[in-house]
Amino acid sequence: MIDPKIVKDNPNLLQDMLRNRKVDFPFTELLDLDRKRRELIIETQNLRHQKNTLAQSIANKKKNQESVDRELDEMKKVGEQMVSLENNSDAVEKRYSDLIYSIPNLLQQSVPIGDSEKDNVVIRTYNDFIKSKVKSDHVDLANSLGLIDLERAAKISGARFYFLKNELVLMNQALTNYALDFLVENGYQLIQPPYMLKNDAIKGSIIMDDFEDVIYKIENEDLYMIGTSEHAMASMHMDEILDSKDLPFRYGCISPCFRKEAGAHGKDMKGIFRVHQFEKVEQFVVTDSPNSSAEHERMLSITERFYQNLEIPFRIVLLSSADTGKVSSKTYDIEAWMPGQDKYREIASCSNCIDFQARRLRIRHRGKVNEETQLVHTLNSTLVATERTMVAILENYQTTNQSVIVPTVLRKYMGGMKEIKVK
RNA sequence: GCGGGGGUCGCCUAGCCUGGUAGGGCGUGGGAUUGCUAAUCCCAUGUUCGCAAGAACUCGUGGGUUCGAAUCCCACUCCCCGCGCCA
Numbered sequence: 001m002i003d004p005k006i007v008k009d010n011p012n013l014l015q016d017m018l019r020n021r022k023v024d025f026p027f028t029e030l031l032d033l034d035r036k037r038r039e040l041i042i043e044t045q046n047l048r049h050q051k052n053t054l055a056q057s058i059a060n061k062k063k064n065q066e067s068v069d070r071e072l073d074e075m076k077k078v079g080e081q082m083v084s085l086e087n088n089s090d091a092v093e094k095r096y097s098d099l100i101y102s103i104p105n106l107l108q109q110s111v112p113i114g115d116s117e118k119d120n121v122v123i124r125t126y127n128d129f130i131k132s133k134v135k136s137d138h139v140d141l142a143n144s145l146g147l148i149d150l151e152r153a154a155k156i157s158g159a160r161f162y163f164l165k166n167e168l169v170l171m172n173q174a175l176t177n178y179a180l181d182f183l184v185e186n187g188y189q190l191i192q193p194p195y196m197l198k199n200d201a202i203k204g205s206i207i208m209d210d211f212e213d214v215i216y217k218i219e220n221e222d223l224y225m226i227g228t229s230e231h232a233m234a235s236m237h238m239d240e241i242l243d244s245k246d247l248p249f250r251y252g253c254i255s256p257c258f259r260k261e262a263g264a265h266g267k268d269m270k271g272i273f274r275v276h277q278f279e280k281v282e283q284f285v286v287t288d289s290p291n292s293s294a295e296h297e298r299m300l301s302i303t304e305r306f307y308q309n310l311e312i313p314f315r316i317v318l319l320s321s322a323d324t325g326k327v328s329s330k331t332y333d334i335e336a337w338m339p340g341q342d343k344y345r346e347i348a349s350c351s352n353c354i355d356f357q358a359r360r361l362r363i364r365h366r367g368k369v370n371e372e373t374q375l376v377h378t379l380n381s382t383l384v385a386t387e388r389t390m391v392a393i394l395e396n397y398q399t400t401n402q403s404v405i406v407p408t409v410l411r412k413y414m415g416g417m418k419e420i421k422v423k
Numbered sequence: 424g425c426g427g428g429g430g431u432c433g434c435c436u437a438g439c440c441u442g443g444u445a446g447g448g449c450g451u452g453g454g455a456u457u458g459c460u461a462a463u464c465c466c467a468u469g470u471u472c473g474c475a476a477g478a479a480c481u482c483g484u485g486g487g488u489u490c491g492a493a494u495c496c497c498a499c500u501c502c503c504c505g506c507g508c509c510a
Contacts, residue, residue: 041472045479052444052479055491059443068490075490222500241433366433368451373469 114320137340
């Protein structure tokens, strides 16, 4: 959620942001509601003031055993006015909060203005020279090596589910273990969060529209499956005032992720690239405003180093205004070269949400007890989403005789295995 | 799941039975006093609206009763203790 004061004080800032992001948003309605709401608040407070004053004078008069008939009479009138005002303000309040919560985050200056993902800016490219000459896609490779079963998964769970088998199960664990070790080396505190969250918590870290498109709800419970550990990590410190000197918190999180992918029908239907369930090791950082950009770059460089170590071709892309996610103020994507698709595809995403999540979750920090509190900044980055990364590994490490070489850094996590061969 | 106890301002705690609009302590900031430090005393110490004066809100959450609710009633929730069930 953005700072609601901006609506009143600097609406142009919002209008620019909305234009740059190319999103439809009932902006003038929000302006009207904001003004209306303010008026109603003042009116309501005036009535409450009358009520409080009357109640006080009733108390006083009763103490002196005077008659309170006149006050009771007036109180009745005030009560009636309050009821009719409430009916009015409930509707305004509801619509206002819907809008203020669904307006996207402000963008940072350095975000390139553009119309679509075509305007994303490639910043760095790595390992271009090792692009594979053989170009089978991961589904063919994994099938012929006996590493996945998509048909049976479809039978029992539907599209976008999978069985991992044999060496791919091991590789999945290997990637996870390597990622956790890597983060510990870099000073992260390891966390495994709850996989389900209450509405209050999860709505703090995502925007309303995403509820329907990405999040699974548990029937008859106030619980939602996390779409990423970011959702749990953002809300972990909900309603807390943190000690400034303890910041930053750098968490290395492991969790499965559950996504509806409702907005992506027909897209990436092959294999395990876009699925309803996958495992991810995630970086989540809580810091203060002055340090948030530096933390963002730091997180990106750690992620870069991870993929350099895995020795796959990839590039870093700064997302344009139109492609940047709604809760983020600036996002870098890591795109791996996928020989089977003959293009770069996103395998990790590194975002600075600044105070957008913290505001809604009321996560603040301060140096001393009666200093003014400041909202924290939250940042998140994939370290590794194992299924997508395995797509990249399978396709980039394939050989001319259908086998797949195991990346060097993963071998010690797979009992020294060097190659996955046709049986 | 059952029974009992509990959730009060950054932290601790009083108030709840007997309704009148949150008191104290700690910590922190400012001030006074004092050779210095310490101690002592005074003021301040949540959120929102408002240029301000001021006002409203805030006692786990949401309803209800009442002129008036931290206080009474109902539902929910979380924590602690005991019992049950259980990987």
